[in-house]
Amino acid sequence: MKTVxxxxxxxxKRKLANxxxxxxxxxxxxxxxxxxxxxxxxxxxxxxxxxxxxENAVAMAVYDYCDPEQTRxxxxxxxxxxxxGEVYLGGLSFNGVYCNLAVYDEAIIERYTPSxxxxxxxxxxPGGSARAEAVVSGELGLQVGDTxxxxxxxxxxxxxxxxxVLKTPAQYFHPSGAASPAYFSAEMVVSRDPAILxxxxxxxxxxxxxxxxxxxxxxxxxxxxxxxxxxxxxWSRYGEATPMExxxxxxxxxxxxxxxxxxxxxxxxxxxxxxGVLGNNVIQSMRNRRLFTVYYLLGxxxxxxxxxxxxxxxxxxxxxxxxxxxxxxxxxxxLEWMSPLRAVxxxxxxxxxxxxxxxxxxxxxxxxxxxxxxxxxxxxxxQGE
Numbered sequence: 001m002k003t004v005x006x007x008x009x010x011x012x013k014r015k016l017a018n019x020x021x022x023x024x025x026x027x028x029x030x031x032x033x034x035x036x037x038x039x040x041x042x043x044x045x046x047x048x049x050x051x052x053x054x055e056n057a058v059a060m061a062v063y064d065y066c067d068p069e070q071t072r073x074x075x076x077x078x079x080x081x082x083x084x085g086e087v088y089l090g091g092l093s094f095n096g097v098y099c100n101l102a103v104y105d106e107a108i109i110e111r112y113t114p115s116x117x118x119x120x121x122x123x124x125x126p127g128g129s130a131r132a133e134a135v136v137s138g139e140l141g142l143q144v145g146d147t148x149x150x151x152x153x154x155x156x157x158x159x160x161x162x163x164x165v166l167k168t169p170a171q172y173f174h175p176s177g178a179a180s181p182a183y184f185s186a187e188m189v190v191s192r193d194p195a196i197l198x199x200x201x202x203x204x205x206x207x208x209x210x211x212x213x214x215x216x217x218x219x220x221x222x223x224x225x226x227x228x229x230x231x232x233x234x235w236s237r238y239g240e241a242t243p244m245e246x247x248x249x250x251x252x253x254x255x256x257x258x259x260x261x262x263x264x265x266x267x268x269x270x271x272x273x274x275x276g277v278l279g280n281n282v283i284q285s286m287r288n289r290r291l292f293t294v295y296y297l298l299g300x301x302x303x304x305x306x307x308x309x310x311x312x313x314x315x316x317x318x319x320x321x322x323x324x325x326x327x328x329x330x331x332x333x334x335l336e337w338m339s340p341l342r343a344v345x346x347x348x349x350x351x352x353x354x355x356x357x358x359x360x361x362x363x364x365x366x367x368x369x370x371x372x373x374x375x376x377x378x379x380x381x382x383q384g385e
Contacts, residue, residue: 028270029333032266033332033333042258048172051171053218058216060239084215086105086107087216088206089176094140099194106199106200109124112173115167119135120163122164131160132198134198135166136162142162147160154206158203160198168339168340170194172197173190216244217235328343
């Protein structure tokens with residue numbers, strides 16, 4: 001009991017220093033959470049973009065003065081074209097959650113498969129069934145095999161059956177921006193909002209959906225580069241046509257730079273925060289060592305001093321970790337931007353970080369405390385006299 005009292009006395013005697021230490025660690029953890037989400041977000045975007053159909057594919061942003069359907073027919077008339085895909089976008093409210101509604105035609109479904117957490121991707125079977133196939137995001141609370149009725153943009157109800165649930169965090173093909181290498185970004189073709197994904201074959205009409213912002217042209221396998229270039233020149237009268245590989249190469253270069261900068265910033269800040277926290281903790285340990293020397297002269301066993309230091313470090317570690325959990329519960333650690341698995345991983349990093357900050361310094365202090373003889377401690381206590 002006396003040992004616990006000594007540890008509590010040490011904590012209370014330097015309460016301001018301990019409070020500053022805890023707040024310093026907490027602030028560094030909050031900043032680390034932001035950097036963690038930044039890096040994870042860009043890694044997710046790279047993965048999602050990599051799932052998009054890009055082999056022998058051309059993205060064409062049709063000019064406003066051109067009719068999309070007529071442009072589609074003109075493009076399909078070329079023998080080098082295997083198919084032209086379109087994505088129709090809309091929105092609806094389902095179970096109180098506003099979500100995107102994306103409808104893919106057969107050409108897209110056959111060449112694109114997002115990451116599925118449960119079930120399977122939309123099939124390319126003929127339409128006409130009583131229930132439309134649907135792949136949904138997990139936020140909607142639906143499971144594979146569930147049925148529901150949704151209101152389409154045409155104000156008509158359509159019954160759906162869930163065939164798959166997107167992997168968390170949900171990311172799916174949602175082309176909402178023009179395709180141009182100069183300003184291409186993942187947000188133009190990928191969305192993370194709650195969604196219901198359908199097949200065009202299961203809908204009688206697409207009234208109310210927004211017109212596709214881009215046509216996705218899939219060339220025949222083995223099309224020569226010269227022939228593909230000639231087609232791009234020919235289609236330039238209808239819109240801005242860019243090979244998907246060119247778009248992705250530009251995006252990957254930019255993403256690598258952003259991820260690299262984020263990772264470097266993460267490591268630099270981690271090192272800076274660790275230096276500050278370790279410095280504060282080392283100063284306290286040195287002061288405690290001088291204090292334990294006095295206690296030793298008064299008859300206290302070294303083992304009791306070691307135990308008191310263990311209790312002091314343990315209390316600081318527990319209080320700081322509890323405050324980190326509390327900060328996460330109130331949204332300061334951006335946990336809503338992480339999947340449950342990533343949240344656990346982040347808390348694991350935080351725990352390891354705290355162990356290094358507190359336990360490493362404490363272990364070094366305890367080793368010195370047990371190995372240093374009393375004469376050395378007395379010299380340090382009297383500043384070498």
